[in-house]
Amino acid sequence: MNETPGAERFADLKRREQTTNPQSEIVHFPASEPLPLDCGGALAPLSIAYQTYGTLNAEKSNLILICHALTGDQHAANLHPITGKPGWWDTMVGPGKSIDTDRYFVLCPNVIGGCMGTTGPSSINPETGRAYGPDFPVITVRDMVRAQARLLDHLGIDQVLSVIGGSMGGMQVLEWAATYQDRVFSAIPIACAARHSSQNIAFHEVGRQAVMADPEWCEGRYLDEGKSPRKGLAVARMAAHITYLSDLALHDKFGRNLQDREKVTFGFDADFQVESYLRHQGMSFVDRFDANSYLYITRAMDYFDIAADHDGVLANAFAGTKTRFCIVSFTSDWLFPTEESRDVVHALNAVAANVSFVEIESNKGHDAFLLHEPELFDTVRGFLSAAARHRGVKLPDEGA
């Protein structure tokens, strides 16, 4: 991890700029309209940064809400303002793509707790005039969804054509379908579960401890101190990144291949390609992500347990639903194994919901939802077309 301190400082500033003044549309809800939170507190004021793609039709019936994952953000299908790389779902979203921006109006907000313009731990705490840091309230996935509902209110959208997302994005999709049944015409939760497993909580806890062990975390007040817990956050990312892949994917991609050398060096340099790859993943992540956001968002995922919020019975969460569901899992995803998607399907079946379920054969692990998976593309395209047809959605250029 041999980035120069000057480059690190520059990266931190560039990232901070996106927190305070994002290259996105942004809506500010005043302190007089607090967002109530599951913890009992509230967020006020509240800002939500978001991106849109495509055109809203006159009936406002062609909106697709994209929920991003733990380390994602609102930049789903445009060049990322920090990395300069294509958006995280550029493979999925765009003209003629599965989420076809010639047909649909796509909305992707940054979650609360995030660091790309929506209110999060690096936002200014109105009570102190400084960054919240560890005084930011602990939020839940339901809080994230509640904030998004407020954004839809602001945009005048009663019901989305579809809400879609993978991993934590999928958790939000399920939460949307449970909490705002009438506002969700269709839902596509991908590579997720109705609750976070013990193993997943364990991996998150390791990541948080890695961040908190970094003395530059400064008990969460690193922004005040002019510090940055880059090393701890990089370690957290490296550990997490392994869980996003599969054993087979790593084997196929790297095996025991050496990095730019013919023999092992009998040292602690990155002899193996997989080491070099992981170090790169860790370092590039900290350039674009805030350490406290990582703590708060992983915590929100840990707390996620829809059944627990409905007397311990998952099906209760969806009783009476009219939403059309398309559940997607991947065979090699060991973070959110197919079995957990099947539990959701069973709960939906128990309330006679309209649900289709696709387990996609893939060796790419959990990250498959972000990668080139033609079967996923076809599934999403087909399901959205059917949903639009059932809803009688007119294309933007068909007029009112």
Add this chain to the structure above:
Amino acid sequence: MNETPGAERFADLKRREQTTNPQSEIVHFPASEPLPLDCGGALAPLSIAYQTYGTLNAEKSNLILICHALTGDQHAANLHPITGKPGWWDTMVGPGKSIDTDRYFVLCPNVIGGCMGTTGPSSINPETGRAYGPDFPVITVRDMVRAQARLLDHLGIDQVLSVIGGSMGGMQVLEWAATYQDRVFSAIPIACAARHSSQNIAFHEVGRQAVMADPEWCEGRYLDEGKSPRKGLAVARMAAHITYLSDLALHDKFGRNLQDREKVTFGFDADFQVESYLRHQGMSFVDRFDANSYLYITRAMDYFDIAADHDGVLANAFAGTKTRFCIVSFTSDWLFPTEESRDVVHALNAVAANVSFVEIESNKGHDAFLLHEPELFDTVRGFLSAAARHRGVKLPDEGA
């Protein structure tokens, strides 16, 4: 991680005492007898600390060599001098147990690179008079085995009745069988592989980066500086510990159970039992293990690739072997999945070796080899008895 600094210092001193003056038998090989290493260097002088259990018979034919895993040590079946707890294989080794110390003479040495009395990075470097630290040579599993062979020479043992171990211990078993064919009458590699996988290298790299990210690591010279990278090592241990269990084991043991509370606290305390458990694992580990030893031993495992040492063909490593093999794997071990044991079996079959293979149904994950697994106990007991019978081993009390 709220241990008091005073208690931490005391724990560090207690651990250091075992490095320099272990409560074990110890043999010192003088500087005039250097141990050659795969890296091209040598270790001189060399100390090997070991424990024995039972009685060597007159023919010296009833010796069972136990090879310990990454974070194990020589204290397989006695109270541990630091933790005061039973040895790590107390379930397996003892009078009347599967490795029956009434019948066999059991030898368990601490590996080179370790921190319990055998020469490792916290030993004194004769060139400087201070701890080796990062100047310790990078070692391999074959180097560990080469040191053990020297210990057997010293004890006057030509051939062991059996060599047995799990995880990295199993790697040593395979290396013994490959490198010293004539000295191994039988071999029991458990929960291991003939090479370290890409995913396993990746997890090790995360652990090493966690240690190295701790400013108290001091570029490896923490002993000189009076520091101790406890936080980094604890994070490394936490991450590794998850990989030793199975998703199902964690679910059965902890699920989403809360720790001494009825509701989540909306904070970063250990709300969930699995978090509390992991934190405890991390903290107690650093009391008994040296951070640099962790770096060096994980590196040795990463480098392990028996086929690579034999023209890329695993079977070549065992050509002509007369050793009797018993390979054991566990169904829920995702660190060393059964498939990798099967690769070893196939290689042994290819050279017409005497091999039996047992895949044990267990939900305990990789750590199953350390836990109460009756089928493992029965397998080891039966295989050892047969080996002893075939070798014509006389019990210690049968006289010459």
